[in-house]
Amino acid sequence: MNSDDLECFVRIVSSGSLSKAALELGADHSTLSRVIARLEGDTQVRLLHRSGRGVVPTEAGKALYELSMDVVTRMENARNAIRIYQCGGPRKLVIAAQPTIARISLIPLSLRLKEQFPNTQLKIIEGLGARILNLLASGEVDIALFYLPKNTAELKVDVLLHEHVSLIAPPAHTHIGDTFPVSGLGGVPLILPSTSYGLRVLAEGLAQQAGVSLNIVAECDGSTSLTKHMVQAGLGSTILPVAAVADELAQGKLRAARLVEPEVVRQIGIATSKNRAPIVGHWAMMRIFHEEITHIVKSGGWPGAVIA
Known part of the structure; x- marks a missing residue:
């Protein structure tokens, strides 16, 4: 029993006919008959019922078909990986990420991508x-790394990380401990985005669940950096993952208390659009993203995050 025979077997069962499978594979009917005979000889069971209308798998054949599908998928992934090295990668790769994710991951990702695909232009x-x-x-981005919204129906998404969210307060707020209950958010002056996405939606949802009203003293639609400076100045607090404020926490410029009761966690995912064809070497690119993100987290470079 070998992978070629299993791939032929999958094609035969999927098409329901030796003749159709032979046409699809560009092989002789007799060649496929020998494949089935070889598999049945190896397994010592009948795998197919033959009739004038084609072939159907026996119970043993169904079991082998299910197991063979995994082998076929792995073989195809292996071929795709080799193919990308042969063609040198896509001509251009456009990657998008939210600020905190970009700061942590895009430099090591870019170095890895350029090392393996030097002819690919990165944007x-x-x-x-x-x-x-x-x-x-709009199809302007090939691959995106970002905090996943509730609705991802239009995207092809793999969840990479789970990341804890904290209350981020000015350094003078020494009364805030290591954790902070969600029910206490109503008593905190907050600086949040005005957009109906991300942290604003998260904060409003948490407040609704806790039965409290948010005290939003300022809205900031600029960068995370601007929000952090507003908090440092004492204008209010905000909610962010600790990775977004790691430097400021180390320097004593901000304080962080992990939100609890319930614990608040966001998902970080890698996404592509369903509205466009996959990029050349899609599988190999995704593998690189997964490997690099995993390495960053395991090496301590992404505080507050755990591998999904």
Whole structure:
């Protein structure tokens, strides 16, 4: 029993006919008959029922078909991986990410991509979640890394990480401990985006669940950096993952208390659009993204995040 025989078997069962499978594979009917005879000899069971209308798998054949599908998928992935190295990768790759994710991941990702695909031109876009969604929808972005919205129906998404969210307060707020209950958000002056995406939606949802009203003293639709400076100045607090404020926490410029009761976690995913064809070497690119993100987290470079 070998992978070629299993691939032939899958094609035969899928088409329901030796003749159709032979046409699809560009092989002789007799060749496929020998494949079935070889498999049945190896397994010592009948795998197919033959009739004038074609072939159907026996119970043993169904079991082998299901197991063979995994082998066929792995073989196809292996071929795709080799193919991308042969063609040298896509001519251009456009990657988008939200600011915190971009700061942590895009430099090591870019280095890895250029090492393996030196002829591929990279274009990096940093933007807020709503903009990234629009770019994905329009097909202007090949791959995006961002905090996943509730509705991802128009995207092909793999969840990469789970990341804890914290209350981020001015350094003078020494009364805030290591954790902070969600029910207490109503008593905190907050600085949040005005957009109907991301942290604003998250905060409003948490407040509704806790039965409290948010005290939003300022709205900031600029970068995370601007929001952090507003918090440092004492204008209010905000909610962010600790990775977004790691430097400021280390320098004592901000304080962080992990939100609890319930614990608040966001999903970070890698996404492509369903409205466009996959890029050349899609599988190999995704593998690189997964490997690099995993390495960053395991090496301590992404505080507050865990592999999904």
